[in-house]
Amino acid sequence: MAQTLVFSTLLCAVGSALLWVWVNPLTMWLTFATFVAMPVVYTVLLKPATPQNIVIGGASGAMPPLLGWAAMRGDIGAEAWLLVLIIFL
Secondary structure (H helix, E strand, O other), X not given: OHHHHHHHHHHHHHHHHHHHHHOOHHHHHHHHHHHHHHXXXXXXXXXXXXXXXXXXXXXXXXXXXXXXXXXXXXXXXXXXXXXXXXXXX
């Protein structure tokens, strides 16, 4: 368990640094939020608590278009949120 936490923390830190330096800070923060939401909020908190976990957890799975939009444009406009909404629904 400890090795898994260390490894995932290291990957998160390196990935975040790469995004910050080579892409942009907005994409890094959105990716970090998704990285925290899936294993912590979805897996640890929601899965054991509610059968609606798959619906709520779907938000993390719908984030890639938003991340790509933020990486290319540097903002998150209404069009990006529309793509997220299409995948989420």
